[in-house]
Amino acid sequence: MKRLLWLGLLLMTLEARAQFDVSFANYWSLQSFYNPAATGLDGMLNVQGAYSMQMVGFEDAPATMYVGADLPVFFLSPRHGMGVCFLNDKAGLFSTTKIALQYAYHLPLLKGNLSFGGRAAMLSEGFDGTEMKVRDSSDPVFATSQVKGNSFDLDVGLRYSYKNVWYVGASAMHCLGPDVTIGDDKNYEVKLDPTLYLTGGYRVGFREPRYCLYTSAKVQSDMHDWRADVTGRLTYEGSRHKLYGGLSYAPTRSVTVLLGMDFHGINLGYAYEIYTRGIGAINGTHELVLGYQTDLNLFKKGKNMHKSVRIL
Numbered sequence: 001m002k003r004l005l006w007l008g009l010l011l012m013t014l015e016a017r018a019q020f021d022v023s024f025a026n027y028w029s030l031q032s033f034y035n036p037a038a039t040g041l042d043g044m045l046n047v048q049g050a051y052s053m054q055m056v057g058f059e060d061a062p063a064t065m066y067v068g069a070d071l072p073v074f075f076l077s078p079r080h081g082m083g084v085c086f087l088n089d090k091a092g093l094f095s096t097t098k099i100a101l102q103y104a105y106h107l108p109l110l111k112g113n114l115s116f117g118g119r120a121a122m123l124s125e126g127f128d129g130t131e132m133k134v135r136d137s138s139d140p141v142f143a144t145s146q147v148k149g150n151s152f153d154l155d156v157g158l159r160y161s162y163k164n165v166w167y168v169g170a171s172a173m174h175c176l177g178p179d180v181t182i183g184d185d186k187n188y189e190v191k192l193d194p195t196l197y198l199t200g201g202y203r204v205g206f207r208e209p210r211y212c213l214y215t216s217a218k219v220q221s222d223m224h225d226w227r228a229d230v231t232g233r234l235t236y237e238g239s240r241h242k243l244y245g246g247l248s249y250a251p252t253r254s255v256t257v258l259l260g261m262d263f264h265g266i267n268l269g270y271a272y273e274i275y276t277r278g279i280g281a282i283n284g285t286h287e288l289v290l291g292y293q294t295d296l297n298l299f300k301k302g303k304n305m306h307k308s309v310r311i312l
Contacts, residue, residue: 021173021195022064022089023227024050025248025256025271026289028216032070032083032102034197035171037117037157039104040072040081048291054273057283062091070102071296079106081117097124100155112162117171119155124148125180125190149182153192166202173197193222210237214244233258240264252277254284267291 024030030050031038047069055061070083080103087098104117126148157171174192181189201216212235219228233246242262249255254276260269273285 022052022062022066022087023218023220023229023250024052024064024066024289025229025258025273025285025287026050026260026269027199027218027229028201028214028231028233029267029269029289029291030066030068031169031199033066033068033085033087034173034199034218035117035157035159035169036083036102036119036155037104037115037159037169037171039070039083039102039115039117041104041106041113041115041161043072043074043078043295044293045069045071045296046083046291046293048289050287050289052285052287054285055279055283056286060092062089064089074296080104081106081115085119093128095126095128097126098122098153100153102155104157109160110162112160115157115159115161117157117159119157121153121155123151123153123178123180123192125151125182127182147182149180149190151178151180152176153178157197164203166200168200169198171197171199193224195220195222211235212237214246227253229256231256231258248273260289265293267293 024033027034030048032046032048048067050064050066052064053061054063065088066085068083068085070081072078073080073082082104083102085098085100085102087096089096089098098121100119100121102117102119104115107114107116126146128146153173154175155171155173156175157169159167159169161167173195175194177192177194179189179191198219199217201214204213204215206212214233214235216231217229220226227250229248229250231246231248233244235242235244240263244258244260246258247255248258248271254273256271256273258269258271260267267289269289271285271287271289273287274281275284
């Protein structure tokens with residue numbers, strides 16, 4: 001009976017991990033993570049990092065680290081953007097590592113910008129059987145050592161932005177639906193289902209030009225489950241710095257509080273996600289985002305007046 005219980009828990013965990021990539025509360029800031037078409041926008045070098053601690057207070061709770069950088073390729077054309085990213089996701093005895101290269105092509109269209117992007121990734125799935133406690137350690141059903149497996153993956157995306165007012169995007173992760181087999185004898189398998197993302201944002205201005213409201217939304221689905229996030233951030237834009245605060249709501253899942261600031265191209269953001277079902281408010285998710293953005297085109301006139309659409 002215990003053997004069946006352990007097996008059921010393992011299968012449930014594998015299935016849960018195969019459904020969704022991490023859902024960052026600051027998705028509006030990490031656009032190139034969810035959509036490779038956002039790579040190299042606006043002639044800016046973007047370096048971003050995020051760390052998410054989920055279900056705090058629980059042992060072996062999920063934790064995710066992301067680091068990414070992208071920039072326009074001026075020696076080819078500002079229309080070309082390239083980037084790299086690294087993701088490490090750990091939940092209990094399971095871990096996922098993703099290393100990727102991404103590219104986007106930006107085309108002026110109807111006073112806006114149309115972008116196409118793709119990302120090639122190497123996925124590594126791992127399981128640490130040394131930490132698993134079972135009565136019969138010789139049972140071949142359970143791995144008793146650290147086992148890993150690798151697979152190639154592909155993400156694609158499309159994005160359109162209109163000036164500094166609004167944007168919409170659609171992307172797909174895990175287009176190849178990779179099966180990752182792990183273990184020396186390839187006894188264990190993790191399947192990642194293709195996941196679709198729809199994103200968008202709109203900037204609302206006020207009579208007082210130093211204040212504005214940024215709204216954004218993200219919907220994701222792997223055709224088995226779905227999640228939607230709707231976010232509003234009130235921003236104060238001073239001459240040298242920006243401050244913002246806001247709320248995000250994921251129906252039937254959570255409410256998130258957002259705080260952050262921009263100073264000389266450095267962005268620091270914090271979010272706390274409060275689950276609305278199953279888990280108490282004190283066992284939510286802490287998320288920290290740190291980014292740096294600067295204009296690489298040193299020969300562009302008025303470059304210091306440039307404003308990135310990523311803030312949407």
